[in-house]
């Protein structure tokens with residue numbers, strides 16, 4: 001699933017015209033959709049009626065949402081498992097997975113390709129109602145080491161599922177959580193309230209460093225359709241079961257934590273509290 005660095009890369013590509021067209025400034029002339037459930041808010045008829053004729057003003061990111069502020073409201077796209085945004089000429093026939101297509105007035109189109117159909121599209125004049133359900137941005141000013149430690153110290157939940165809970169912290173997924181925990185030498189099943197301030201501060205630092213490296217490398221290209229990123233070449237534990245830990249040489253193990261596949265080094269990340 002695209003996580004913060006992958007969604008940020010897509011937002012920058014669309015904003016800066018790296019895919020051949022700058023999306024800010026484009027007027028939406030028409031929209032087509034052949035999978036109604038992809039339109040999460042409002043109903044399809046209202047979505048089409050309200051959004052057609054609006055101009056996209058910017059492309060931003062909040063958590064794992066792509067955010068398109070428009071002239072009267074805000075379009076949001078959540079890519080979920082295998083979503084991607086493609087830009088193509090109007091006349092190019094729709095690919096089998098391009099379920100929602102925005103036709104721009106100048107002859108281009110922006111296409112939400114979604115192989116596994118989990119992605120969702122929203123239009124609202126009150127995006128704060130969606131943002132209010134999300135925790136802070138891990139690269140933003142609110143997320144400080146003190147904030148992190150004070151929130152962790154109140155939670156008995158395992159650290160990995162807590163870090164991936166979007167209402168706690170917005171944007172982390174399986175890849176960057178496994179990588180940050182390994183770099184911080186913290187076992188993924190530690191209860192959040194057992195972390196010392198020093199451990200919380202170290203983890204906070206590696207969350208930010210791992211995400212920043214991911215953005216710099218334009219995300220990770222692995223099990224979803226994605227162009228260009230190479231953070232997969234910097235993985236220390238993710239998808240490296242049985243391979244030696246780059247820090248100590250011990251074989252990386254894979255376990256399930258909160259039903260999610262989890263990769264860690266049993267030597268660098270001991271389960272016992274120090």
Ligand SMILES: [Zn+2]
Pocket residue numbers: 245246247248249250265266267268269
């Ligand atoms: Zn190790």
